[in-house]
Amino acid sequence: MDPLFDNLPPGHEFEEDMELRLWEYIDGLSTDQERSAIEHMLVEHAEWRAKYKELLEVHRGIEEVELEQPSMRFTRNVMDEIARLQIAPATRNYINKNIIYGIAAFFITVIVGFLGYGISQMEWSSTGSDSLVGVDFSSVDYSRMFNNNFVNGFMVLNIILGLMLLDRYLGQRKKEWQAA
Known part of the structure; x- marks a missing residue:
């Protein structure tokens, strides 16, 4: 194992840590030392490579999804609809x-x-x-x-x-x- 991963506590879920480190690697948030350790793990371990490919596909899918944008008149339409429906005044006085x-x-x-x-x-x-x-x-x-x-x-x-x-x-x- 890599010395970067030697300090994991006993009973630690290695797969959760692996996924977290791979996401940081994909997003570019990992340090140079972590990046070299993850690249080393990707070369040597098939489990890491499979998980990396899976997370990379998810990452690409997220990037390809186009965010929906409301129409330019969205706010105007909402305000027109509110104005169309008359807001009922309070039915009872608050002070007797x-x-x-x-x-x-x-x-x-x-x-x-x-x-x-x-x-x-x-x-x-x-x-x-x-x-x-x-x-x-x-x-x-x-x-x-x-x-x-x-x-x-x-x-x-x-x-x-x-x-x-x-x-x-x-x-x-x-x-x-x-x-x-």
């Missing part, structure tokens, strides 16, 4: 309407609560003022209501979320109007 209504009710309740608190701070005694409204807004003590940073932040958050809810509602209405 009750959740949206619950959030809206919460924000409306908070806003009404703040308005109620503000109105309750007014002095309702009637004085003969020249105001058409009949309510003197200068008598409302805003400092007690709006001096807390937490309350201010909470009101800003409520306003932003309320505007987002309004935007979503109006956007949905716009889509329905455009679809009709």
Whole structure:
């Protein structure tokens, strides 16, 4: 045997190693030392020659096979077919309407609560003022209501979320109007 193949572990499948080395030889991936050892094995062993001829025929067959190429309009045809078949929209909303209504009710309740608190701070005694409204807004003590940073932040958050809810509602209405 060749010294290149002497270092195979005991019980190693020599035929698998032979096929692997022959494929590397055919593909030109083997080193010069391996190439000379394989050429030596091909000259001396009929089993190696038979396997080499078999693998060489497979290699030539693979090279002769012509790869199929899609037509130039393949992508265009696929996209036209997809456009022809209308893609069905989602049949169910992902967010339950009750959740949206619950959030809206919460924000409306908070806003009404703040308005109620503000109105309750007014002095309702009637004085003969020249105001058409009949309510003197200068008598409302805003400092007690709006001096807390937490309350201010909470009101800003409520306003932003309320505007987002309004935007979503109006956007949905716009889509329905455009679809009709």
